[in-house]
Amino acid sequence: xxxxxxxxxxxxxxxxxxxxxxxxxxxxxxxxxxxxxxxxxxxxxxxxxxxxxxxxxxxxxxxxxxxxxxxxxxxxxxxxxxxxxxxxxxxxxxxxxxxxxxxxxxxxxxxxxxxxxxxxxxxxxxxxxxxxxxxxxxxxxxxxxx
Ligand SMILES: [Zn+2]
Numbered sequence: 343x344x345x346x347x348x349x350x351x352x353x354x355x356x357x358x359x360x361x362x363x364x365x366x367x368x369x370x371x372x373x374x375x376x377x378x379x380x381x382x383x384x385x386x387x388x389x390x391x392x393x394x395x396x397x398x399x400x401x402x403x404x405x406x407x408x409x410x411x412x413x414x415x416x417x418x419x420x421x422x423x424x425x426x427x428x429x430x431x432x433x434x435x436x437x438x439x440x441x442x443x444x445x446x447x448x449x450x451x452x453x454x455x456x457x458x459x460x461x462x463x464x465x466x467x468x469x470x471x472x473x474x475x476x477x478x479x480x481x482x483x484x485x486x487x488x
Contacts, residue, residue, distance in 0.1 A: 371468035374475055375442040379468055382413035386463060394427060396481075397447065397462040405459060415461070417446050419453050437461075 371380040382400070389411075390399045404410050417437035424431045434448040437455070446467050451458030466479035 369470065371470055372472045373439040373442060373444055373446065373467070374469065374479070375439060375444065376473045377416070377439050377441040378472075379416050379439060379446055380413060380463070382411055384411055386468070391465075392462060394432075396465040398465070400461045400463060401459065402456040402461055403459045415447070415455060416440065417455075418443075419455055422452070 367383060369382050369385050370378065371382070371386065373379050386398045386400075391397065392399055400413060401408060401410050415437060418440050420436050420438055422433050422435050425434050426432075433450055435450070435452060436448045437446045438444065439446055444467065445464055447461055447463040449455070449458050449461050455461070466476055466481060469476040469479075
């Protein structure tokens with residue numbers, strides 16, 4: 343009798359495919375240029391924010407803090423850069439939009455994407471409506487309105 347290998351057993355991908363029951367609640371986010379960037383099982387607005395830079399924290403792995411989010415990022419992962427933080431430096435592997443190269447987010451661990459416990463989405467980088475600038479995109483800028 344041939345050995346039967348179950349489909350779920352051979353899958354080692356961390357990009358969990360959404361199940362039929364969760365598909366209805368999926369949120370889709372776009373870059374400011376209109377490129378599709380992120381599909382996720384829970385809205386970013388209800389996710390925690392980092393105190394240091396206001397980036398949205400997306401959990402990639404189950405922990406005692408909570409369950410991992412199911413999401414897929416359409417972005418290019420670039421080489422690490424060092425960011426100055428209070429009391430030291432922070433290593434960031436940045437995600438960029440594959441079309442316009444705008445920075446979308448980052449993680450603190452080397453590739454592949456989602457290799458660490460969290461992925462961070464830069465504040466104001468994504469919009470839920472294609473082609474529309476999110477309301478907090480310029481929140482930290484002192485824009486002079488004429
Ligand atoms: Zn873009």
